[in-house]
Structures are given as structure tokens and as C-alpha cells.
Amino acid sequence: MEATQAVKTLKNYINGEWQAPSSDRVEDVINPATGEVIGKIAFSTKEDTERAIDAARQAFDSGVWADATTHERAAVLLKIADLIEAEAEELAKAETIDNGKILAEAEFDVADAATCFRYYAGIIMHPDGETYHVPDNVQAMVVKEPVGVTGLIVPWNFPILMSVWKLAPALAAGNAIVYKPSEVTPMNAQRLFEIFEEAGVPHGVVNMVVGDGPTVGQTISESHEVDMVSFTGSTAVGREIMKAAAGNLKKISLELGGKSPNIVFADADLETAVDYGLFGIFFGSGQVCSAGSRILVEESIYDRYVERFAERAQLIKVGPGLDPTSNMGAIVSEKQLNRILDYIEIGKSEGARLVAGGKRVVDNNLDKGFFIEPTVFADCTPEMRIVREEIFGPVVTIQKFSTEEEAIRLANDTDYGLAGGVFSGDGAKALRVIKKVRAGITWVNDYHPTYVEAPWGGYKQSGIGRSLGKYSLEEFQEVKQINIRLSVEPNGWFPAE
Ligand code: NAD
Secondary structure (H helix, E strand, O other): OOOOOOOEEEOEEEOOEEEOOOOOOEEEEEOOOOOOEEEEEEOOOHHHHHHHHHHHHHHHHHOOOOOOOHHHHHHHHHHHHHHHHHOHHHHHHHHHHHHOOOHHHHHHHHHHHHHHHHHHHHHOOOOOOEEEEEOOOEEEEEEEEEOOEEEEEOOOOOHHHHHHHHHHHHHHOOOEEEEEOOOOOOHHHHHHHHHHHHHOOOOOOEEEOOOOHHHHHHHHHHOOOOOEEEEEOOHHHHHHHHHHHHHHOOEEEEEOOOOOEEEEOOOOOHHHHHHHHHHHHHHHHHOOOOOOOEEEEEHHHHHHHHHHHHHHHOOOOEOOOOOOOOOEOOOOOHHHHHHHHHHHHHHHHOOOEEEEOOOEOOOOOHHHOOOEOOEEEEOOOOOOHHHHOOOOOOEEEEEEEOOHHHHHHHHOOOOEEOEEEEEOOOHHHHHHHHHHOOOOEEEEOOOOOOOOOOOEOOEEOOEEOOEOHHHHHHHOEEEEEEEEEOOOOOOOOOOOO
């Protein structure tokens, strides 16, 4: 395979140049639907990473981007959006081959990436300051400035979209960037950075370093030349980043894991609640931070819900993302596949009732890839590990509740607080309950849609800060007060003679 088909070895993009990482450690990048090698990633060293940080530092301090007008920055962002859109089809296909998700999902991600650049091009043109006429004849102004050198570290589940959620606002705000894609899904990042070059982002303003977390990610997080780290990934790594960032007290933004509740009341439209319940967990093969992985169902409809949910879960066709008849794609890697299969065994041993799925899919030549059946556990109880821990795969737990208070208590019985949903025909009850769910992203009679205008982020151990909307732009900005005395005269506090 490798001998006949040339595979690309990824390079770093530092100070406007494509450079081979200096280490000898090179690993294969795998198409999770077929097991084929689709690229090679060299693992950059600490020195490679420091070179990128230096380039970003110099670019930031030169003011080439930070001092550009909002018109100039917006024009570049709009061009990036146009270029992404112009090759949306190729980018989506590459995303599917790299990550395993079905093409329809990848197409959505790419379209959303273009929208995200347009959105941030738009909001930087809006007024963003304040002024006050304060005592002593002083005009106080509040202005926003870029934070400086920002380190952006992203996961593998939405390779292009999670990257753009950070790159677009960081660039819009005028920062310089050192970006690290996930080593599991790095393929589209190179094309994205070529697009930045084509769109005219000045050299040194965006830098990409490919490699692993403990070397590249850790170097970025520790560096005193980096002013902020924006991270999306697991809660465990988020904790490491927080520690590493303490050295220079850099600003941090953390988008972490979840174990989100999806509450179904007896007065909900059953078919709608089942439909969104399936979408909530099996979209992205469950490898979605906001997945509705804990379904809580009111006692009186519990049996009917479980039966219909299991029946429909079994109708989901699992297969390669490029096959238009597939409803659910591959698991991103063999490591993740094994982790999910382990959790399925844990669920069985804990006494949860397996009502659908539970196995690796190997028929129809799928054995070379990493596929798992949509898996449903009913009769789950709060202390089970499958209820408490983020599995990050197509595995859902269903629990029963009998009162509104119990539903809220079970929903919040988690260390996480990323997302949550409520299904009910009673609008007042739905609003009352969703307001009590301790999570940052919530839906009523709906699950999963995301809008670039609305803040994305979690309570509790699901993170710190918010992506998207004006909130993300503000995260990538410092706020400064400038006080201007309107009458130039001494203040006479200390004796003059
Ligand atoms: P991960 O935490 O293993 O890795 C994420 C990134 O961090 C990768 O680029 C990795 O190389 C890097 N990294 C690893 N160790 C590091 C270290 N010590 N220092 C700095 N960087 C390091 O996560 P993953 O397995 O790629 O992604 C899955 C996780 O991401 C899940 O927990 C999921 O919930 C979370 N996630 C959260 C959101 C959100 O918006 N809250 C979105 C997507 C994914």
C-alpha cells in the first residue's frame, strides 16, 4: 500500500515556511474505516515548538497583525471563508477519511467552519469599547486588545471545526497563534494553513506544530512566551494544562468532557424524544463532547421508550463514512475502539441490561476498520461506571425517574456540566427543569444543534470559559482602561516647594 501510493508526511508551518519536524519519530495516520495508511506524522520536538513560539512572539510584537485595522483583518477572514467554501467537498471528504465520521457530518463541519470565519469577520466591525466622563475631568475609555501569543490545542473528534472555533476568533482579535492539531487526525490542518497563506495572513502570525501532547502541547502550555492557552480535549489533560499554565499565570480556556443528561417526561411526544435521543448519542458515533449519553425517562413511559429506542438503534446502519447509505461511521482509532469495548464489558458486569448492540461490527469487510454497534444499556443506576464516566462512543445509558425533583437530582449527579436536554409537552415544566440543569449548553425538545452566535462551554469539570459568539472573541482579548485628563495641570498632592 505505502509503496504504491505516496502518502504525505506532515510538516510544521513556522514563520510562513513549511518545515519538516526535526525528530526521527514518524507514525502512520490511519483511515479508521479501512485501516489504510493515509499519511505520516512526524513528532515535533520541544525545540521545533519553541521555534514556532518565537516566530509567533516576534510577529505579535511587530504589530503586523495586532495593529492591522479591523477592516484589514476582516477582509482576510472573509477570504479564508471563501477559500474553505471553494473546496468544501474535498475538505469534507478528507475529514471523513481522517476521522471516520459520515460525509454528511463532515460537510456540515466544513460549512460551519466557513460560517465561523464570516461571523468573526462581522463582529470585529462592531463597536467594542466604552467611554465614561469620570471625576477630575477625566475621560475614561475602555478598549479591547489582543491577548498576545495564543496556544491552540485541539482534539480529534471534529478536527477542522474545533480548530476553526479557536483560530477564527483568535485571528479576529489580532493575536499570534501556535496551533497543534490532534496527532490522531492531523490531515486537514495542513490544507487549512495553506489556505491561511493564500488568504494573506502575515508570516509568523499563524504557526502550526504537529506532534503529541506531552511534548508539543506541554511546551506550549508551559512557555512563558505564550500569553494564553485555549484547549479542547479531555478533562484529565485540561487539568495538566492548568498546572503547566501556572508558571506565568497565562490565561486559559478549557473545553472539556461531558456526561450529559437527556430528560424525557411522560408528556413528551414519544417518537420525537426517541428520535432526538438517538441523535443525541449516536451522531458522530457518540464521540461528541456534548453527547446526550445519559437518558433519564419518566417511569410511566419507561418501558415503551426503552423498547422503541432499542428497536430504532438497531436500524442504524454502521459503515464507512464515504458510503452514502451509512448512518453512523467509524470510531476514530483502534485505541478508542478498545476503550469503548472495555466500557461495554464494564456495563455488563455492573448489571446494566443490554438492550441493543454491544459488539464490534466486522461483517461486510468492516473488520479492517473500527466499528461498533449502537449500544443501549437500560435499567442503569447512578453508581455504575458507565453512568459516571465519559465513554466517548456509541454507548448510552437509560435510567428511570418518578418525579421532577428526582429527574433534576439525577441529571446533576455528575462531575461534568457540559450539556443537557429536556423533552416535555409542558413548556413551563420544561423551562423550569432546564434552568435547574447545571450545564452550559442546553436544549428543550431538541438536541445538539450549535450556533456560531451562542456561547459553547461547560460548568463544573467540563471546563472554563466559552467558545463561539462574542464570548470567544472576548476570551482572546485583554481589556484596557485609558484615562485621559482633559485639563493639563498638576494635581498638587505633594508639596511643590
Ligand atoms: P485529549 O485530551 O487526549 O487530547 C486533546 C489534545 O490535547 C490533543 O491535541 C493532544 O495531543 C493534546 N494533549 C495531550 N496531552 C497533553 C498535554 N499533557 N499537554 C498539552 N496537550 C496535550 O482529548 P481527545 O481524546 O483528543 O478528545 C476527546 C476529548 O475531548 C473528550 O473528553 C471530549 O469530551 C473532549 N472534547 C470537548 C469538547 C468541548 O467543547 N467541551 C469538544 C470536543 C472534544
